[in-house]
Amino acid sequence: MPDSAIETALAHWAPRMIQNGVDYNDLMATTSRTRTWADWLPQWNRAADEQAGFARQAEAEGHVRTAGQAWLRASVNRHFGKFVWMLDLDLAAEATRRSVTESHAALARLDPSGQHLEVNMPGGTAYANLRRPSGIDVPPYVVLIPGLDSTKEEFFWFEQSFLDRGMATVSLDGPGQGETGLSLPLRPDYETAAGPLLDLLAARTDLDHARIGVAGVSLGGYYAPRVAAHEPRVSAVAGISGPFCFGHMWDDLPPMTRQTFVVKSGARDDAEGRRIALTLDLTGVCRRITAPALYVTGERDRLIPWQQTQRQADETPDGTFVCFPEGNHGVSNLPSRARPMIADWMADRLGAASGRRC
Template sequence: MFSYFPDNYMWSSAVNLALMAGGQIGQIDRWLAPVRDTKADSEAWTRAWDSMAEEQERQAVQDLEKGYRLSASVRFLRASTYHLTGERQTPPGPAKMHSYTSALSAFEKSIALNSANVERVEVNSPDGILPGYLIPSGRDSPSPVVVFYNGFDVTKEILYAIIGDEFAKRNIACLVIDTPGTGEPLRLRNVPSRPDYEVPTSAIVDYLETRPGIDSSRIGLLGISLGGYYSPRSAAFEPRIKACVAWGAMWDYGATWQKRWDTSSKMTSVPFWQLPWVMGTKTMEEALTRAKAFSLVGILQHLKQPLLIIHGEHDSAVSVEDAKTAYDNAGSLDKQLRLFSVEEGGSEHVGVDDPDPGRQLIVDWFGLRLGTTKTI
């Protein structure tokens, strides 16, 4: 992995994720270089990413004054990504909320200016409104759709920046959406995550069945990082999901976090305070207990739909053994475990070191399973 901060895995992984979502290394280096060789300071980190984002926003306004709408849209999208990259490592409080709301504002401006007809949607669920963005397939006839779930600490805006129009190129719509424990529900309404993710998933499928441009008989589900728990768990109990991808395997999330806590691991992409925040508990001990319910043990044999698991051989967050165990236990007849090696790239968590091969595999795999592309 590109280690911009050689002695700080967490910050280096954040830089890689920003690049995965369309960040530019020259822009990133211009603002992070002053903090690169200093003691880790979360406030300096947040200021650097916000300043980076604000520079893009100023340039977007200048583009608009010249009539360059699409250029401005790209800059606003990148500003959103930069705000969110800093926000991920910032503890709850005014600074975090400032970064987050600034990201939402920049993203809305980007969507308003682009030509992709992306639509903000709101799904009613037992956890309240689940907001998302529906990226159309571009087809006149009803099209299949893939629902794209966040992991532990990203948001629908980052998902959009990661996936862009890749599904549309395969005549598939895509819904990037904030669900319990992520994005707006967590940050604006304090809605924690839940282990029974089939509950929000069923609400989302109910909504998609009302959409005239969606072929609700062909719904796929994709989850990244902790989404590699959310998506297989959901598909195991929601038969209306027709194909499932885990972009980063999960097996026993509670055991994974307990090991991190017991060893004071430095190889995590997020600070430890995030677990109680996402789990909705007051203490780390309570969070570790609650996390035990986030396990696919005894669950995956119920999964019958086509399944693709993508994992890196050098994943420092979740072991290769967990990926193999998840694959072995899945009840799907059509299942594949794709391990990316160090030599070929994409070997880190969710392939953040070289994401595009995994990204292209995922969308092509869905194209075949949802019937929009054909084998040669």
């Protein structure tokens, strides 16, 4: 039997993995041969390597799109292998770098509009992926924000929901996240990354800077409203399964989630991790949001209680709360309902249909 950490990971994140591009057959084959948590990343690396090999074969045969799809599967397999896996930080960091490289290979073959951005921010450099919808000259755009250990490499299909509705997407790895997190620890004031990103984008003439959205998932659901409260350029914000105060749930979080927070925050131990987690607090922040805000969660969320997300909505002047009775964390078990609803709401607020066509 697999150990309890594997059972916890699958119970919490299996729907999310599939929603974000892990092939169901890869999930079944990989987990069936993984007996201990220590073997989780090595086995997912094996699955990613198999997809990367298939990508190279397809490329050699001239099947570029097939190669791009395989590179995408390799990237998400490797990403979810090191997701909240803190047993060997060097191995996890190498998986991060390889997942980024594989994601770049996928974008180059699947979406020629894709660009990798470097953002100068206090303390170092953040990284983002920009994608633009086809056939629209100057689209509005949405900054997509990952959570505690999710990354922009997880967002290809999330991005597609917005792209299909005429919005560009900019998926950001902020402090503590993905390739940015290899050198910068997480911090509660996420606007220190989002603000410089908007400054960088402001020089572009192929984006509509009067129509900017922000959307975040999980801990990104804390970051997104915080950005909206501090950044007047934001026209609409959506938070998905976000906490009001991350530290208030500390004792009820899975041990692997707490350990991940300790590592990503640069804390010395669990006690210091708790103290830092308590600084991720939206008290007095949501009241400052002037843009329309949508807060979405699931009643069966076992990581972030739905009441935490509801409090965000209650304290936001123009806040709307949607709770799916059957939904889990991130409503990732209902992607055909939640994602279109969120993207439609954002498109309506940003007037995406009015973007100038090429």
